[in-house]
Amino acid sequence: MKLSKKIVYGFGLAACAGMLLSVSGMAENAAEADYDEDLYGPAELIIWNKPVPRVPFSHKVHTMDSGFECDACHDDLFEMEAGAAEAMDDFTMQGFAEGKYCGACHDGDTAFDANADKNCAACHTPPGQIVFTRPLKAVIFDHTMHVDSLGYGCSDCHSNLFAMHIGAAEQNEDAFIMEALYRGEYCGACHDGDQAFASDTRCTTCHIGVLGFDRQFGGGGEQDGEHH
DSSP: OOOOHHHHHHHHHHHHHHHHHHHHHHHHHHHHHHOOHHHHOOSSOEEEOSSSSOEEEOHHIIIIITOOOGGGTTTTTSOSSTTTTTTSTTOSHHHHHTTOGGGGTOSSSSSOOTTSGGGGGGTOOOOSEEEEOSSSSOEEEEHHIIIIITOOOGGGTTTTTSOSSTTHHHHOTTTSSHHHHHTTOGGGGTOSSSSSOOTTSOGGGTBOHHHHHHHHHOOOSOOTTTTO
């Protein structure tokens, strides 16, 4: 049976796309195959969870991709032992500002400034959804919507409205209340009826209540702060 020119053309495009994807995949696999863990360190990401959770570090990016040798960081900046940095009291943003740990290079000169507000998301991976369970249960906040969909940056809320610490707002139950929002504090800084819907409207957009919490997390007991 004779194929039309459109069909033949379509097959040709599909074949070209397949070849491009194949070549791209081969290049990526080749790069991974070239990575020598004995020379460059573990290929998998290191995830620090202290003093704050979900901070990834890639040996590959800093060694194979950027050209640093192991002794650029070990043992002067980081001990060659998993978890050693997390156990130190000065493994903090203030420590970085003083040139310790990552701050030895991430000073705004050698590499991007780790303490600049605009660079937070380069290392910090915020939870997609936060669920506040105090002073009442339960209120949701969606990082993904506010950052990815609406385009807000970390410094729009941190640390002037919310401390960069999980559970900080909930610790002060007498202050983290609706009256505070009405005065322009916390979420009320934007949810004023002008920049975003007023905090005294559309209640169920944020408040899911006990039943909503139980439906979302399976119920059974208090889990303060565990879903942040």
